[in-house]
Amino acid sequence: MAVILSMTYQKKLGLPNFSSHSCSVSLTVEIPDVSVAAQESSKLYALLQTAVDAEIQQVGYMPDASTYGMKQNGSNDHSSSGNGAQRSQPMQNRNGDAWNCTDGQKSFIQRIVNENGLNKDDVEASAQQLFGLGVKALDKMQASQLIEELLEKTGKSKGNRRWSRQPARP
Amino acid sequence: MIAIVEPTEGAPAPQTADARVEQLKTMVSASRLSLYLSCRLKFFFRYVVEIQKPKTAALHVGSAVHSALKAWNKSRWRCEPLSLKRLHDTFMKAWTDQEQPVEWDGEEAAEQSTAWRLIEFYTRQANPTAKPDFVEVPVEADLTEHGLPVLIGILDLVQGGKIIDYKTSGQTPNPERVAHTNEVQTSIYSMLYRANTGKEETGVELHHLVKTKNPKVVITPLPPMTEQQQSRLFHLIEGYVEGLDRRDFLPSPGLQCATCDYLAECRAWH
Numbered sequence: 001m002a003v004i005l006s007m008t009y010q011k012k013l014g015l016p017n018f019s020s021h022s023c024s025v026s027l028t029v030e031i032p033d034v035s036v037a038a039q040e041s042s043k044l045y046a047l048l049q050t051a052v053d054a055e056i057q058q059v060g061y062m063p064d065a066s067t068y069g070m071k072q073n074g075s076n077d078h079s080s081s082g083n084g085a086q087r088s089q090p091m092q093n094r095n096g097d098a099w100n101c102t103d104g105q106k107s108f109i110q111r112i113v114n115e116n117g118l119n120k121d122d123v124e125a126s127a128q129q130l131f132g133l134g135v136k137a138l139d140k141m142q143a144s145q146l147i148e149e150l151l152e153k154t155g156k157s158k159g160n161r162r163w164s165r166q167p168a169r170p
Numbered sequence: 171m172i173a174i175v176e177p178t179e180g181a182p183a184p185q186t187a188d189a190r191v192e193q194l195k196t197m198v199s200a201s202r203l204s205l206y207l208s209c210r211l212k213f214f215f216r217y218v219v220e221i222q223k224p225k226t227a228a229l230h231v232g233s234a235v236h237s238a239l240k241a242w243n244k245s246r247w248r249c250e251p252l253s254l255k256r257l258h259d260t261f262m263k264a265w266t267d268q269e270q271p272v273e274w275d276g277e278e279a280a281e282q283s284t285a286w287r288l289i290e291f292y293t294r295q296a297n298p299t300a301k302p303d304f305v306e307v308p309v310e311a312d313l314t315e316h317g318l319p320v321l322i323g324i325l326d327l328v329q330g331g332k333i334i335d336y337k338t339s340g341q342t343p344n345p346e347r348v349a350h351t352n353e354v355q356t357s358i359y360s361m362l363y364r365a366n367t368g369k370e371e372t373g374v375e376l377h378h379l380v381k382t383k384n385p386k387v388v389i390t391p392l393p394p395m396t397e398q399q400q401s402r403l404f405h406l407i408e409g410y411v412e413g414l415d416r417r418d419f420l421p422s423p424g425l426q427c428a429t430c431d432y433l434a435e436c437r438a439w440h
Contacts, residue, residue: 130248141366145307 009048101143214419237264311365331372360395
């Protein structure tokens with residue numbers, strides 16, 4: 001009676017910038033009987049491992065982590081690089097009134113807009129241009145950067161003293 | 171223990187030392203923590219008593235270079251190219267904006283030339299099309315759930331999820347040594363980045379702009395902060411808070427005293 005021996009060898013290796021790649025080779029052979037299964041299996045394993053090791057050394061395309069998936073000319077490339085190096089993902093608000101940043105940042109942005117008579121549509125457009133996101137969808141870091149931008153536009157940026165006037169507690 | 175020091179003439183009228191210490195316990199930055207770990211008495215002079223000292227030439231060079239690079243990075247972030255002339259104008263404005271007196275020892279022209287050459291060299295060899303994620307962004311992270319104060323800091327540049335910090339230096343840095351000596355700062359930046367983006371940084375890079383005859387840039391790439399480094403940082407912050415609680419402002423005599431601005435005050439301490 002013919003015996004079918006089937007084996008898959010797979011190896012996954014890490015790459016820079018949280019990338020990884022894997023290679024898998026499968027083989028099915030027919031052996032005369034079970035008595036040679038262990039011996040054949042050992043040979044098969046060595047064969048598959050050699051094959052995978054030879055192939056997996058070819059890393060192939062590696063994106064430039066500093067540019068891949070980054071915003072280009074004002075429009076986001078939202079295709080995921082899968083390497084973890086992309087900037088903040090655009091997070092759409094589930095609730096139209098919810099802000100992703102802290103209450104303190106929200107109040108501060110609103111205060112800058114009101115006190116300086118800024119046009120809310122212009123501020124929204126700035127956020128879209130700089131981050132590809134609406135103001136409410138900005139995370140804490142993006143909100144902080146937008147605040148800096150607004151303060152600079154209104155001539156109120158005082159360098160490195162921001163935290164003294166912007167409590168950003170959640 | 172609180173240091174007994176006569177206030178320096180001309181120093182701003184401070185709030186009470188106790189009130190200032192209590193305030194310092196609620197917020198910690200990389201520079202505050204590093205200074206406290208380096209010399210508690212110097213920390214006391216700078217942050218508690220707030221004794222002002224003239225700016226050193228090296229510090230002024232660093233500030234001016236930093237300002238110019240900030241403008242350059244902002245222009246890349248806004249996708250609005252900055253001409254060499256405008257970059258030079260920004261640099262000169264930062265250079266002449268000397269809010270504090272600077273101790274030049276007759277070397278201002280030479281220092282200015284060196285600083286500009288550093289900027290020119292750095293911007294020429296860097297990739298001008300790579301768009302930063304964030305530039306000079308002030309952020310904070312509330313660590314109260316860990317029983318620790320609020321962390322504050324400003325990230326010079328984040329690009330591709332990588333935190334980049336600029337340093338100007340008179341000597342070529344040793345990569346292993348700078349990784350260790352800057353670990354408090356890099357760990358704090360990693361904490362800040364994670365707390366404010368919900369993501370892990372892809373790494374940290376220290377960009378040393380070296381003020382040699384021919385300027386050079388030494389980039390030290392570091393991996394993302396490990397759990398061990400985070401734990402180490404938390405222990406150090408805990409030590410900072412406990413030290414302030416105890417009013418522990420003892421001096422740390424050592425080699426660093428040779429260049430300390432507060433040597434006279436330190437010698438008067440008893």
